[in-house]
Amino acid sequence: MTAAPQGGWTTARxxxxxxxxTGLVGVRLDVADRVDHLPGQHYVVRLRAPxxxxxxxxxxxxxxxxxxxxxxxxxxxxxxxxxxxxxxVLEVGDVLEVRGPLxxxxxxxxxxxxxxxxxxTGVVPxxxxxxxxxxxxRPDLVTVVAVGRTLDDLPYAEELLGAGAFVxxxxxxxxxxxxxxPYPDEVRRLLDDPGAQIEEAFVCGxxxxxxxxxxxxxxxxxxxxxxxxxxxxPTR
Amino acid sequence: MPVTxxxxxxxxEGDPAxxxxxxxxxxxxxxxxxxxxxxxxxxxxxxTWSLTLDGLVERPTTWGWDELRALPRSTYAGDxxxxxxxxxxxxxxxxxxxxxxxxxxxPRSDATYVVAHAVTGYTTNLPLADVTGGRAWVVWExxxxxxxxxxxxxxxxxxxxxxxxKSAKWVSRLELLDRDRPGFWxxxxxxxxxDPWREQRYQGDP
Numbered sequence: 001m002t003a004a005p006q007g008g009w010t011t012a013r014x015x016x017x018x019x020x021x022t023g024l025v026g027v028r029l030d031v032a033d034r035v036d037h038l039p040g041q042h043y044v045v046r047l048r049a050p051x052x053x054x055x056x057x058x059x060x061x062x063x064x065x066x067x068x069x070x071x072x073x074x075x076x077x078x079x080x081x082x083x084x085x086x087x088x089v090l091e092v093g094d095v096l097e098v099r100g101p102l103x104x105x106x107x108x109x110x111x112x113x114x115x116x117x118x119x120x121t122g123v124v125p126x127x128x129x130x131x132x133x134x135x136x137x138r139p140d141l142v143t144v145v146a147v148g149r150t151l152d153d154l155p156y157a158e159e160l161l162g163a164g165a166f167v168x169x170x171x172x173x174x175x176x177x178x179x180x181x182p183y184p185d186e187v188r189r190l191l192d193d194p195g196a197q198i199e200e201a202f203v204c205g206x207x208x209x210x211x212x213x214x215x216x217x218x219x220x221x222x223x224x225x226x227x228x229x230x231x232x233x234p235t236r
Numbered sequence: 237m238p239v240t241x242x243x244x245x246x247x248x249e250g251d252p253a254x255x256x257x258x259x260x261x262x263x264x265x266x267x268x269x270x271x272x273x274x275x276x277x278x279x280x281x282x283x284t285w286s287l288t289l290d291g292l293v294e295r296p297t298t299w300g301w302d303e304l305r306a307l308p309r310s311t312y313a314g315d316x317x318x319x320x321x322x323x324x325x326x327x328x329x330x331x332x333x334x335x336x337x338x339x340x341x342x343p344r345s346d347a348t349y350v351v352a353h354a355v356t357g358y359t360t361n362l363p364l365a366d367v368t369g370g371r372a373w374v375v376w377e378x379x380x381x382x383x384x385x386x387x388x389x390x391x392x393x394x395x396x397x398x399x400x401x402k403s404a405k406w407v408s409r410l411e412l413l414d415r416d417r418p419g420f421w422x423x424x425x426x427x428x429x430x431d432p433w434r435e436q437r438y439q440g441d442p
Contacts, residue, residue: 004425057321089242094242102425
């Protein structure tokens with residue numbers, strides 16, 4: 001794989017704030033001196049108080065590299081210092097310190113057949129991959145299984161469905177599909193076309209989800225050496 | 237850099253003694269213990285697992301699970317810091333000091349770096365000086381319980397004065413070298429040394 005670009009600290013002007021769904025805020029940023037990213041990479045957002053106290057968190061990029069803005073999708077976490085600010089205070093025109101793109105492992109360079117099994121806000125990097133694949137005229141390269149509790153909870157649910165992603169909801173029925181985690185045969189669709197075996201698999205979500213998703217991929221015959229994992233959130 | 241409109245932060249509402257223990261840009265996660273790995277947690281069986289210390293040593297040495305646990309034990313009680321900005325205070329890890337392992341294997345005088353290898357193929361590099369003098373361990377117990385697979389069990393490296401990606405999970409080999417050889421994250425955009433107090437997160441940080 002080509003080396004992923006890495007960006008330093010810069011500033012970004014908030015161009016749009018979309019408070020949609022349950023506890024989700026989409027933020028579109030006009031990044032100064034921007035370095036183009038690869039789908040799967042992330043940005044750090046740093047908030048600075050008047051006495052120079054700072055708080056920073058990493059967020060996956062949802063946008064295509066060719067998008068003139070960088071789009072992040074942020075879940076409101078219980079007691080989340082940075083996510084609470086982005087949800088409650090952030091307005092168009094605010095200036096944020098950002099650093100990115102970052103990360104050279106969990107990223108897709110647009111040349112391989114990629115299968116994604118992603119859950120909750122873990123869908124964000126897969127959305128970037130889908131948008132990129134569509135723009136370069138290769139939507140066939142990216143297959144996505146997206147898992148959410150409900151359609152309202154799942155970021156980009158409509159866009160994922162529109163792009164042909166398989167959506168599995170665990171707490172409500174979707175069409176004729178009864179609420180349940182994804183089954184092996186639903187993940188096997190990533191491999192359905194024998195001429196189009198996936199070359200990379202991307203798993204993104206909570207540790208519990210990532211463990212489940214990786215086991216599913218193993219069950220349907222994806223070698224673990226092809227699987228890249230990004231997980232976030234605590235164990236207790 | 238600009239002040240963020242409307243942001244005051246919350247750290248100073250807490251205990252100032254705790255705030256002093258927080259490196260720049262970190263936040264206190266309380267008793268949560270986040271999991272961040274590039275890979276799926278492997279199920280490592282202690283019956284077949286072993287730890288090898290080799291490379292530039294006089295006596296390459298391998299310890300099985302029981303042999304390792306028969307060595308003099310050592311405990312670290314203190315804080316850990318992850319590059320993704322969480323810090324967890326007052327952790328308690330039990331295992332063996334790397335000083336004990338190095339004494340058994342006898343580092344050659346030209347050994348200056350160590351690469352830790354995990355059973356998954358994950359690697360991370362450290363100056364030998366960062367893992368000697370009572371600052372590094374291999375551990376199998378956290379907070380009084382066996383280390384779970386998602387946290388690197390059965391045995392992980394522990395180098396708590398550096399960002400936690402240096403504390404390789406599922407460690408199985410420590411290789412001594414006479415030169416620096418960047419490991420997994422160090423070749424994927426992360427800093428070579430990773431000192432949280434100097435905020436050495438990514439390549440290019442001073």
